[in-house]
Amino acid sequence: xxxxxxxxxxxxxxxxxxxxxxxxxxxxxxxxxxxxxxxxxxxxxxxxxxxxxxxxxxxxxxxxxxxxxxxxxxxxxxxxxxxxxxxxxxxxxxxxxxxxxxxxxxxxxxxxxxxxxxxxxxxxxxxxxxxxxxxxxxxxxxxxxxxxxxxxxxxxxxxxxxxxxxxxxxxxxxxxxxxxxxxxxxxxxxxxxxxxxxxxxxxxxxxxxxxxxxxxxxxxxxxxxxxxxxxxxxxxxxxxxxxxxxxxxxxxxxxxxxxxxxxx
Amino acid sequence: xxxxxxxxxxxxxxxxxxxxxxxxxxxxxxxxxxxxxxxxxxxxxxxxxxxxxxxxxxxxxxxxxxxxxxxxxxxxxxxxxxxxxxxxxxxxxxxxxxxxxxxxxxxxxxxxxxxxxxxxxxxxxxxxxxxxxxxxxxxxxxxxxxxxxxxxxxxxxxxxxxxxxxxxxxxxxxxxxxxxxxxxxxxxxxxxxxxxxxxxxxxxxxxxxxxxxxxxxxxxxxxxxxxxxxxxxxxxxxxxxxxxxxxxxxxxxxxxxxxxxxxxxxxxxxxxxxxxxxxxxxxxxxxxxxxxxxxxxxxxxxxxxxxxxxxxxxxxx
Ligand SMILES: Cc1cc2nc3c(=O)[nH]c(=O)nc-3n(C[C@H](O)[C@H](O)[C@H](O)COP(=O)(O)OP(=O)(O)OC[C@H]3O[C@@H](n4cnc5c(N)ncnc54)[C@H](O)[C@@H]3O)c2cc1C
Ligand SMILES: Nc1ncnc2c1ncn2[C@@H]1O[C@H](COP(=O)(O)O)[C@@H](O)[C@H]1O
Numbered sequence: 001x002x003x004x005x006x007x008x009x010x011x012x013x014x015x016x017x018x019x020x021x022x023x024x025x026x027x028x029x030x031x032x033x034x035x036x037x038x039x040x041x042x043x044x045x046x047x048x049x050x051x052x053x054x055x056x057x058x059x060x061x062x063x064x065x066x067x068x069x070x071x072x073x074x075x076x077x078x079x080x081x082x083x084x085x086x087x088x089x090x091x092x093x094x095x096x097x098x099x100x101x102x103x104x105x106x107x108x109x110x111x112x113x114x115x116x117x118x119x120x121x122x123x124x125x126x127x128x129x130x131x132x133x134x135x136x137x138x139x140x141x142x143x144x145x146x147x148x149x150x151x152x153x154x155x156x157x158x159x160x161x162x163x164x165x166x167x168x169x170x171x172x173x174x175x176x177x178x179x180x181x182x183x184x185x186x187x188x189x190x191x192x193x194x195x196x197x198x199x200x201x202x203x204x205x206x207x208x209x210x211x212x213x214x215x216x217x218x219x220x221x222x223x224x225x226x227x228x229x230x231x232x233x234x235x236x237x238x239x240x241x242x243x244x245x246x247x248x249x250x251x252x253x254x255x256x257x258x259x260x261x262x263x264x
Numbered sequence: 265x266x267x268x269x270x271x272x273x274x275x276x277x278x279x280x281x282x283x284x285x286x287x288x289x290x291x292x293x294x295x296x297x298x299x300x301x302x303x304x305x306x307x308x309x310x311x312x313x314x315x316x317x318x319x320x321x322x323x324x325x326x327x328x329x330x331x332x333x334x335x336x337x338x339x340x341x342x343x344x345x346x347x348x349x350x351x352x353x354x355x356x357x358x359x360x361x362x363x364x365x366x367x368x369x370x371x372x373x374x375x376x377x378x379x380x381x382x383x384x385x386x387x388x389x390x391x392x393x394x395x396x397x398x399x400x401x402x403x404x405x406x407x408x409x410x411x412x413x414x415x416x417x418x419x420x421x422x423x424x425x426x427x428x429x430x431x432x433x434x435x436x437x438x439x440x441x442x443x444x445x446x447x448x449x450x451x452x453x454x455x456x457x458x459x460x461x462x463x464x465x466x467x468x469x470x471x472x473x474x475x476x477x478x479x480x481x482x483x484x485x486x487x488x489x490x491x492x493x494x495x496x497x498x499x500x501x502x503x504x505x506x507x508x509x510x511x512x513x514x515x516x517x518x519x520x521x522x523x524x525x526x527x528x529x530x531x532x533x534x535x536x537x538x539x540x541x542x543x544x545x546x547x548x549x550x551x552x553x554x555x556x557x558x559x560x561x562x563x564x565x566x567x568x569x570x571x572x573x574x575x576x577x578x579x580x581x
Contacts, residue, residue: 041511041512099374100365100375100377101365101368101369101373101374101375104365104369123512124511124512126511126534129378129392129511129534130361130365130377130378131358131361131362131377132361132362132364132365132375132377133365134362135333135361135362135365135366136365136366136368136369138366139337139365139366139369139370139438140369142438143438143441144441144442145332145333145334145362145366145441145442146442147332147362148358150505160445163332164358164505164506165359165447165506166275166357166358166457166458166459166506166514167275167449167450167451167457167506168447168448168449168450168451168504168506169447169448169450169505169506170332170444170446170447170448171444171445171446171447171448172332172442172443172444172445173442173443173445174441174442174443175441178441178442183512184495184511184512185498185499185505185512225374225404225405226368226372226373226374226375226403226404226405226406227374227375227376227401227402227403227404227405228374228401228402228403228404229399229400229401230387230400230401230402231399231400232392232397232398232399232400233397233398233399234396234397234398235391235396235397235398238556238558241542241554241556241557241558241559241560242558242559242560243549243554243557243559243560243561243562244560244561244562245549245561245562245563246561246562246563246564246567246568248567249571250545250561250563250567250568250571251561251567251568251569251570251571251572251573251574251575252571252572252575253561254543254545254559254561254568254572254575255572255575255576255579256575257543257559258487258520258543258576259579261520261541263463263487263519263520264487264576264579264580
């Protein structure tokens with residue numbers, strides 16, 4: 001079987017979100033890593049890559065790629081400890097303030113320096129919540145877009161996915177190379193094992209700058225952004241709701257509430 | 265007057281409410297030009313006229329259906345090149361956002377996803393960080409591409425007689441690399457679509473099994489609501505995955521959201537926290553959903569919901 005190269009794009013996000021939502025890992029080697037974590041859905045992307053690797057006979061390499069500040073290296077190490085083979089970190093002061101269009105440009109340039117047959121992403125990052133990067137990346141790379149996948153099957157060089165649609169799913173198929181994004185239904189990510197954490201320290205870790213990937217800094221950073229934030233304000237806190245214990249009339253009172261708001 | 269392109273979101277020609285809201289806004293910003301891709305224009309024509317599209321561009325080539333996203337982006341990019349519109353507006357569904365993102369890259373524009381307000385100068389309102397922060401932003405490069413959440417403002421009819429223009433679809437090779445081999449419907453029926461619905465009733469693990477959803481559907485039908493579900497409920501196979509509300513499910517922004525037997529995990533809230541009014545029924549007073557609720561009943565849903573339905577029946581006489 002032919003060798004296969006998979007690149008998984010992962011993002012580091014603030015933990016405040018993951019903290020409350022994920023009562024799992026005590027995997028916290030570094031205090032510094034406590035408030036920045038691997039984007040939850042990207043764990044599913046890494047897991048899917050590892051499963052593809054484990055299920056095929058041919059040689060398969062899984063490389064994790066992330067763009068972000070210095071500390072992003074922690075997130076890449078976590079992906080390595082899950083079982084990825086190599087990590088690539090794109091880091092450059094000129095990247096600060098880059099928007100989604102710019103991120104897709106920088107990542108596509110980085111991918112241009114790597115061999116790949118499959119690029120796998122999470123379908124959404126918990127901080128940006130745009131869900132557009134995978135599609136933009138497919139556009140930039142000129143590769144097939146297989147996004148919002150709840151199932152991925154690779155058969156030789158043909159990849160088939162179940163794409164979520166508003167009323168069910170569509171089976172979507174393409175030849176490699178392809179860009180895939182995954183939703184959480186696809187698998188259950190593994191925890192890094194102690195062995196995995198130790199092994200991660202010895203795995204290839206490459207740091208790249210914008211110059212290394214031939215990216216034009218003018219298209220990046222705040223000045224290169226195609227959107228501009230004019231104002232950001234905390235929203236007026238919502239008045240506390242009326243929470244009542246059911247004393248046997250809860251349903252009736254709820255109906256009255258709905259009627260008072262013209263819903264019944 | 266300048267064109268404002270509105271990509272029509274539809275299912276076999278049944279036009280979504282979000283699209284009608286965009287046509288309403290487009291008329292304020294310039295001249296509304298609807299872009300209809302795929303099959304079903306005969307069904308769609310009436311709604312597009314009713315809501316004041318001055319022009320309807322029709323791309324009915326089956327290639328649009330055969331490949332997700334790419335060919336639609338090609339149609340829009342061609343129309344932008346020909347007509348230089350003020351802006352391109354799409355409904356912020358999962359696919360709508362992808363179209364917006366790819367179009368922005370192709371045009372060299374900036375893109376805003378999930379706008380909940382849009383002013384005459386194209387400044388967008390967005391709610392970020394779980395709705396806690398209001399951001400005003402604008403596209404500063406190229407033709408603005410803006411994806412707007414449904415239910416952001418009301419749709420107002422303004423009947424007219426649009427000019428219909430057939431357009432050729434000329435996708436690039438890269439637009440056709442991914443092919444749809446099959447489409448499977450797992451949900452739907454007569455209830456309103458989640459994205460558009462004015463009212464959404466969602467059920468979670470508290471329902472205890474698929475039968476519990478009969479209760480939810482009964483309530484939803486009383487209210488003319490769409491039915492949603494938490495991940496716990498879809499994972500358990502109690503309700504179709506397509507109805508999952510949340511981070512990895514559908515994002516809804518209805519006037520009224522009822523969470524029944526749902527704890528309100530952050531990933532669930534991500535999909536519903538811009539709802540105008542939130543009602544929760546949960547037996548656990550500590551459930552985080554109550555932090556968000558305008559009205560909450562701490563109690564057993566199997567007592568509260570049947571009583572609610574009975575009372576609604578009584579009220580409607
Ligand atoms: C990457 C990722 C993505 C995710 N995406 C989503 C998503 O898109 N959408 C989503 O919903 N979740 C998502 N989740 C899962 C989320 O974290 C929660 O696990 C899930 O929302 C819980 O569903 P639930 O509230 O129905 O169940 P639970 O948390 O188990 O809550 C059930 C609630 O029902 C109440 N209850 C039980 N019996 C009764 C009764 N008889 N009467 C009244 N109340 C009762 C209980 O008090 C409890 O509060 C995601 C998780 C991850 C890791
Ligand atoms: N800075 C980044 N570096 C690498 N991958 C990223 C980055 N930002 C986003 N991604 C990937 O794109 C996906 C979708 O992100 P988003 O479009 O921001 O919601 C994430 O799940 C990641 O897989």
